[in-house]
Amino acid sequence: MARTEPVQITVVGSGTIGLSFAAFYTVSHRYYTITIYNTRRKPDSYTNSKLLALLPLDHPTPAIRYASTLQEAVQNASIIQECGPENLLFKQSLWSEIERFAPQDALLWSSTSGIPASLQSQRMQDKSRLLVVHPYNPPHIMPLLELVPSAETCEDVIQRTKQFWVENGRVPVHIKREITGFVANRLAFALLREAIHLVHQGIVSVEEVDNIVEMSMGPRWAVAGPFKSYHAGGGEGGLEGFFRNIGGTVQACWEDGGRISVGGEWEKIVFEQAKEIYGVIDIEERDRITSKVLEAVRGECTSQSSCYDCGNM
Amino acid sequence: MARTEPVQITVVGSGTIGLSFAAFYTVSHRYYTITIYNTRRKPDSYTNSKLLALLPLDHPTPAIRYASTLQEAVQNASIIQECGPENLLFKQSLWSEIERFAPQDALLWSSTSGIPASLQSQRMQDKSRLLVVHPYNPPHIMPLLELVPSAETCEDVIQRTKQFWVENGRVPVHIKREITGFVANRLAFALLREAIHLVHQGIVSVEEVDNIVEMSMGPRWAVAGPFKSYHAGGGEGGLEGFFRNIGGTVQACWEDGGRISVGGEWEKIVFEQAKEIYGVIDIEERDRITSKVLEAVRGECTSQSSCYDCGNM
Numbered sequence: 001m002a003r004t005e006p007v008q009i010t011v012v013g014s015g016t017i018g019l020s021f022a023a024f025y026t027v028s029h030r031y032y033t034i035t036i037y038n039t040r041r042k043p044d045s046y047t048n049s050k051l052l053a054l055l056p057l058d059h060p061t062p063a064i065r066y067a068s069t070l071q072e073a074v075q076n077a078s079i080i081q082e083c084g085p086e087n088l089l090f091k092q093s094l095w096s097e098i099e100r101f102a103p104q105d106a107l108l109w110s111s112t113s114g115i116p117a118s119l120q121s122q123r124m125q126d127k128s129r130l131l132v133v134h135p136y137n138p139p140h141i142m143p144l145l146e147l148v149p150s151a152e153t154c155e156d157v158i159q160r161t162k163q164f165w166v167e168n169g170r171v172p173v174h175i176k177r178e179i180t181g182f183v184a185n186r187l188a189f190a191l192l193r194e195a196i197h198l199v200h201q202g203i204v205s206v207e208e209v210d211n212i213v214e215m216s217m218g219p220r221w222a223v224a225g226p227f228k229s230y231h232a233g234g235g236e237g238g239l240e241g242f243f244r245n246i247g248g249t250v251q252a253c254w255e256d257g258g259r260i261s262v263g264g265e266w267e268k269i270v271f272e273q274a275k276e277i278y279g280v281i282d283i284e285e286r287d288r289i290t291s292k293v294l295e296a297v298r299g300e301c302t303s304q305s306s307c308y309d310c311g312n313m
Numbered sequence: 314m315a316r317t318e319p320v321q322i323t324v325v326g327s328g329t330i331g332l333s334f335a336a337f338y339t340v341s342h343r344y345y346t347i348t349i350y351n352t353r354r355k356p357d358s359y360t361n362s363k364l365l366a367l368l369p370l371d372h373p374t375p376a377i378r379y380a381s382t383l384q385e386a387v388q389n390a391s392i393i394q395e396c397g398p399e400n401l402l403f404k405q406s407l408w409s410e411i412e413r414f415a416p417q418d419a420l421l422w423s424s425t426s427g428i429p430a431s432l433q434s435q436r437m438q439d440k441s442r443l444l445v446v447h448p449y450n451p452p453h454i455m456p457l458l459e460l461v462p463s464a465e466t467c468e469d470v471i472q473r474t475k476q477f478w479v480e481n482g483r484v485p486v487h488i489k490r491e492i493t494g495f496v497a498n499r500l501a502f503a504l505l506r507e508a509i510h511l512v513h514q515g516i517v518s519v520e521e522v523d524n525i526v527e528m529s530m531g532p533r534w535a536v537a538g539p540f541k542s543y544h545a546g547g548g549e550g551g552l553e554g555f556f557r558n559i560g561g562t563v564q565a566c567w568e569d570g571g572r573i574s575v576g577g578e579w580e581k582i583v584f585e586q587a588k589e590i591y592g593v594i595d596i597e598e599r600d601r602i603t604s605k606v607l608e609a610v611r612g613e614c615t616s617q618s619s620c621y622d623c624g625n626m
Contacts, residue, residue, distance in 0.1 A: 223602045227505075262560040267556070292609040293532045
């Protein structure tokens with residue numbers, strides 16, 4: 001990363017994720033210049049207005065530079081962040097081009113939610129440069145970034161990326177090996193699978209599942225993740241004590257858990273309930289309340305605990 | 314439930330859950346008198362000081378009545394809430410005694426996290442009276458209550474119980490059928506299983522799993538549960554659109570998910586990491602921050618959405 005200010009960040013793609021990252025850099029206290037390269041050639045004015053909608057109400061129109069060629073977009077960039085379509089061939093071809101034009105020490109990040117760096121980098125001369133930096137949507141609100149290197153990604157790239165995000169008050173987590181779906185989604189999908197099973201069995205409705213999670217695990221896990229929570233639940237015995245006390249119930253739940261598949265007959269029931277209850281969801285309201293939740297957690301940070309505000313990891 | 318104030322609530326058992334419920338009733342704006350029946354004959358002064366620790370700093374010492382016999386404890390109660398040990402024979406014998414002494418219209422609630430009402434009620438004359446009211450720990454902080462009737466529990470008991478909790482600003486959810494572990498724990502345990510698997514595989518550490526959840530799903534699900542979140546994630550297509558877009562990845566994660574069991578070799582690794590990182594956890598701090606998170610969500614409630622503050626369900 002260039003050590004002189006300003007740092008030029010190039011965002012490739014101006015869909016939901018690309019614009020959300022651009023919004024994050026725009027409101028950052030650090031000095032970034034932002035270049036957007038529209039892979040789908042949307043008008044700059046359209047992209048600008050979409051971006052503006054993500055910024056605080058009183059924020060001035062950001063000085064985004066729109067590049068007309070990939071070369072122009074990346075040739076002076078310190079960070080190049082790919083937020084394009086989830087298409088392997090597109091990404092492979094993009095990286096082989098970017099590699100030709102980008103400065104040697106530029107960080108190359110893919111925002112993919114599922115295509116590993118080892119596949120994306122196959123047409124690159126130097127596969128060690130590419131790193132998956134998977135955000136939790138939308139990244140201008142949510143603090144998590146999963147850093148998922150391939151076996152060839154070099155340690156320096158991982159460390160500089162981690163430093164960038166910690167300095168920006170975010171929580172980068174280094175996923176040690178490439179794995180299907182990375183970690184956050186795997187965890188969430190495991191819970192989702194059981195939730196679908198219970199709705200399909202008629203035990204609870206879609207809305208009741210959401211009420212349950214919003215009023216129990218959600219707020220709890222915003223403060224203390226599952227291991228920390230159950231470690232506390234075990235009293236002086238910690239996590240081991242927890243499993244000693246109720247391991248039998250945990251195992252019984254695991255054995256009894258649903259093994260439904262995508263495309264199963266549950267879809268009709270679950271999709272219809274969701275549509276009927278929620279219609280079209282106001283994402284702005286959700287994001288505003290989520291920010292308040294994150295502030296509530298942040299405001300109470302102590303220097304002992306993990307904290308994305310003070311950078312303790 | 315008696316319609317005249319004050320309502321007498323008897324809590325049977327003064328462990329963590331019993332005292333937490335007593336604390337909730339103590340700070341309620343409604344007019345309750347609280348009776349505690351210590352199944353393990355702890356000194357009243359000890360119980361009182363434990364209860365006081367759960368109340369706001371400036372709260373006066375509550376006027377708890379301690380009953381010396383079960384008959385004295387329940388004979389004038391409108392609500393009898395069992396928070397005793399998780400032991401089937403204990404609960405069966407307790408309910409058959411309570412039934413003899415309690416007013417005919419008293420609500421009989423068990424706080425069990427796993428022993429269904431259908432088993433607990435087997436020695437009762439009138440099995441229709443018993444309802445499981447399973448809190449999320451600690452109930453003086455967490456809004457969720459799972460109402461889990463047996464097939465014999467009468468509808469009136471369910472409805473009066475639901476009304477009581479809604480009037481108290483809480484979120485009772487009616488679980489339609491008895492099921493192992495009820496719903497909240499089944500959902501959480503499903504995620505926990507995958508989390509353990511990923512730590513055991515060396516993909517992430519215990520602390521990293523907690524960081525991931527605290528910085529992504531936790532705050533998100535405090536605001537919008539999993540179905541609502543993914544319904545929003547699907548844009549105009551809703552939940553169906555979400556599965557159309559990334560159903561393949563979801564299925565791949567499900568198929569690749571860990572199937573670990575309680576007692577497996579993962580325990581040594583995971584228990585040790587948890588112990589090393591967390592030691593003994595400050596539950597008071599966790600609960601204080603959790604309250605702030607819940608306030609952040611509550612403060613933003615709109616009359617359209619489900620809300621435990623204004624009673625919209």
